[in-house]
Amino acid sequence: MKRRAQPWLGTLVDVSILDEMPEATLQAAFQAAFAVIREVHEAMSFHASTSDISRFNHAAPGDTLRMHPHTIQVLTAAQTLSQLTEGVFDIRTGSCLAAGAFLPHPDHATIPTYEAGHQAYLLRQDGLVQKLRDDWLDVGGIAKGYAVDQAIAALQEVGIRNACVNAGGDLRVLGRHEIAIRDPQQPTRMAHTVVLEDQALATSAMYFSRKEIDGTVQSALFDGRTGVSLNSTKSYSVMASCCMLADGLTKFVAATQESNHPCFDACDAQAFIVSSL
Amino acid sequence: MSMKSLAPLSLSALMTVSSSALATQYLTVEQAQQSIFPDANHFAPLPLQLNAEQMKQVEKLAGVPARSVAWRTVAAYKDNALLGYVVLDDVIGKFELISYAVGLMPDATVKQVEILTYRESHGFEIRNANWRRQFVGKTANAGLMVGDGIANISGATLSCTHVTDGVRRIAAIAQVTLKK
Numbered sequence: 411m412k413r414r415a416q417p418w419l420g421t422l423v424d425v426s427i428l429d430e431m432p433e434a435t436l437q438a439a440f441q442a443a444f445a446v447i448r449e450v451h452e453a454m455s456f457h458a459s460t461s462d463i464s465r466f467n468h469a470a471p472g473d474t475l476r477m478h479p480h481t482i483q484v485l486t487a488a489q490t491l492s493q494l495t496e497g498v499f500d501i502r503t504g505s506c507l508a509a510g511a512f513l514p515h516p517d518h519a520t521i522p523t524y525e526a527g528h529q530a531y532l533l534r535q536d537g538l539v540q541k542l543r544d545d546w547l548d549v550g551g552i553a554k555g556y557a558v559d560q561a562i563a564a565l566q567e568v569g570i571r572n573a574c575v576n577a578g579g580d581l582r583v584l585g586r587h588e589i590a591i592r593d594p595q596q597p598t599r600m601a602h603t604v605v606l607e608d609q610a611l612a613t614s615a616m617y618f619s620r621k622e623i624d625g626t627v628q629s630a631l632f633d634g635r636t637g638v639s640l641n642s643t644k645s646y647s648v649m650a651s652c653c654m655l656a657d658g659l660t661k662f663v664a665a666t667q668e669s670n671h672p673c674f675d676a677c678d679a680q681a682f683i684v685s686s687l
Numbered sequence: 688m689s690m691k692s693l694a695p696l697s698l699s700a701l702m703t704v705s706s707s708a709l710a711t712q713y714l715t716v717e718q719a720q721q722s723i724f725p726d727a728n729h730f731a732p733l734p735l736q737l738n739a740e741q742m743k744q745v746e747k748l749a750g751v752p753a754r755s756v757a758w759r760t761v762a763a764y765k766d767n768a769l770l771g772y773v774v775l776d777d778v779i780g781k782f783e784l785i786s787y788a789v790g791l792m793p794d795a796t797v798k799q800v801e802i803l804t805y806r807e808s809h810g811f812e813i814r815n816a817n818w819r820r821q822f823v824g825k826t827a828n829a830g831l832m833v834g835d836g837i838a839n840i841s842g843a844t845l846s847c848t849h850v851t852d853g854v855r856r857i858a859a860i861a862q863v864t865l866k867k
Contacts, residue, residue, distance in 0.1 A: 414722075415713050415802035417850045422785075422802060424711075424839070437722070554844065579842040592842035598709075598782055598807050600840065615843035618781075647841060 414440050418451045419554050421578025425561065428572035428585065439568045443561040443575060450557040453478040454549050456504065456513050466531070466539065467504065467546045468519075474538040484549050484556050484654070486533060491552070491658040492634070494673040498662045500634025502530050504548030510623055510639060512630040513548060522546055524637035550630075554580045555612055555657025562653075582610035582653040591684055592617075594645035601684050610653035614660035615645035633665040640664055643685075650679035709840070710806040716761075716775060716788065719801040723790030724763040724770045733762045733772065741863050749859035751852045758860060769793055772865055774857045775803075778849040783807045785847075789854055795861035800854055 413426040425443045427436060455461045459468075462481040469475060477485075491499040505522045507513040515521065522544045530545035554577040561575040562582050572585035581589065586607045593601035597617045604611065616629035620641065628639035646663040650656040655677040663669055669681035714722065720730050735758040737745065742753040759775040772791045777784060784806045790798040 413711065413713050415711075415805065416800055417787075417802070417847045417854070420846055420848075420851075421844050422805065422847050422850070424713075426839070437725075550844075574839050576839045576841075578844040578847075579840065580844070581839055581841060583839075587839065590840045592840060597842060604841075611841045613841040613843060618843045618845055645843065 412436055412440075414444070416444055416447075418444075418447050419455075419557055419577055420457075420550070421554070423447050423557070423561075423578070424574075424576040425565075426574045426576075427565070427570055429570055431569075435568065439565055439570050442564040442568055446560045446564045447557045447577075449478070450480050450553060450560060453480045454484060454553045456507075456548050456550065462539075463504075463547055463549060466541060469541045471541050471543050474534070474540045476537070477539050480556070480560070481549075482533065482537070482539070484553055485531065485539065487556070487654055487658070488549065488552055489529075489533070491655070491662075491673075494676050495634075495659070495662040495671075497527060497635050498633060498665045499551070499658050500526070500632075501547045501549050501551065502528070502545040503551075503632040503634060503637065504546035506632045506637050506639070507548050507550075507630060508546060510628055510630075512619060513550075526635050526637060551614075551661050552654055552658045554578065555610070555652070555654035558582045558610065558653040558657075580610075580612040580653055580657045584608060591647060592645065594643055594684055604647075604649070606649065609649055609651060610656045611647060611649050612653060612656035612660050613645055613647040614664045616640060616642060617645070631661060631664050634661075635665070645684045646681065647684065648674075648679050648681045650677055652677070655679060710804065712804050713802050714788075716803065719788040719803055720761060720763065720773050722801055723773055723788065723799045726765050727763040727770050728766065729764040730761045730773075731764065733760045734758070735760045735774075735860065735864055737860065737864065741860075744863045745856065745859045748862060749852075749856045751856050753860070754856065758857075760865075763790075769867075771798060772861060774861065776853050776857060778853045780845075780847075780849050783845070785850055787850060787853070789857045791858065791861045791865070793865075793867045795858065795866040797854060797858050800850075802850075 411426055411428050415422050415424040454463050462477040488501045505524050508515050508521050529542055532540040558575045558577050565573050574583045574587055583606045588603050588605050590600040591602045593599040594615050619630035627641045631640040646660045648656040648659040659679055663681045737756050745753040761773045763770040771793055774789045777786045786803040788801050792798050
């Protein structure tokens with residue numbers, strides 16, 4: 411197995427390739443995978459002032475923006491997920507993340523107040539994105555999954571059949587792989603393993619982001635129906651054929667504790683909750 | 688695929704590795720150098736020493752403490768032409784130790800970052816340098832899982848702020864000391 415990792419998307423992205431191949435082909439495969447991950451990072455980083463997401467957050471309601479096709483795909487999926495999860499999943503919680511200092515506060519601008527049940531943008535027929543209201547978007551809950559899907563597609567294009575792309579815990583495999591899931595009570599230990607075959611697995615939990623703010627424990631996960639931060643000692647995993655959908659749906663399970671909802675069937679996904687070893 | 692038909696999802700408890708630490712070796716220093724500068728045919732050590740004034744400049748540029756006076760650096764050449772530099776560093780996070788290599792162009796812009804090794808300790812508490820010694824010379828038999836075993840882990844996203852801060856620091860060091 412050949413394995414490489416680079417820091418992207420605010421985490422370490424790990425690509426492992428198990429096919430036996432000439433060294434030059436392998437290096438080209440790694441390069442192709444990391445190149446597309448970099449594109450996704452640069453288009454959608456909340457931190458980089460030149461990204462599509464930062465430009466959107468800085469724009470005034472009514473402005474129209476041209477965005478990278480990657481961003482358009484993620485914004486399209488975000489709308490679908492928001493509908494399927496009845497508003498639990500909402501990328502407008504960027505303002506909640508900034509207010510809790512889980513994300514930086516760009517240019518010390520006033521953080522918009524989060525109000526449930528609104529659309530922040532319109533994906534226009536002409537390919538432009540129109541900002542509808544003063545909201546900050548953060549696609550951190552879905553873009554890692556999208557980047558993983560794109561990297562897997564890049565590997566397939568160069569003939570790879572046995573590989574894993576893991577963006578800090580959200581992953582997708584080609585071939586059959588055994589994956590370990592962290593114990594939410596003691597995350598440096600592994601609680602379970604699950605076998606994936608040409609599938610994706612994403613997990614959300616609060617153990618790495620939980621902190622105390624004004625006397626209450628908060629995490630970087632927010633319920634889109636209320637804008638309230640989630641606090642739980644469990645972890646929430648979703649298996650699906652697509653890592654972007656798996657990634658997005660983990661937020662639904664975390665907020666609702668429901669692993670049996672029509673949104674899973676719609677995404678060809680299944681959810682499971684891990685409490686501890 | 689319906690959720691109901693898959694209700695008894697096969698999750699196996701992982702008793703055997705539950706108390707192990709985890710370590711993944713990605714690249715050796717030599718492999719990282721070659722990956723960052725594939726055209727290079729010669730790498731020469733170029734140890735860097737920062738003076739007090741340079742350390743101040745680095746802190747100002749990077750917005751993080753310069754942390755160390757000495758930095759492990761290698762210059763990459765194709766024949767006699769300088770292609771750039773590779774600076775090596777380790778950072779300690781909440782419970783993980785990461786060794787990485789930063790490739791820089793002669794003008795001090797970052798070309799590529801490669802993780803060399805990733806290691807996790809057993810608990811969250813260990814944050815000092817003694818922690819590094821725990822791993823020296825250890826093998827899979829001594830309680831470390833090496834990357835070829837359990838290949839991948841799913842879990843909450845582990846932030847790598849300490850790596851990105853480290854890369855910013857090294858870019859500033861290159862700016863102050865190496866920039867042509």
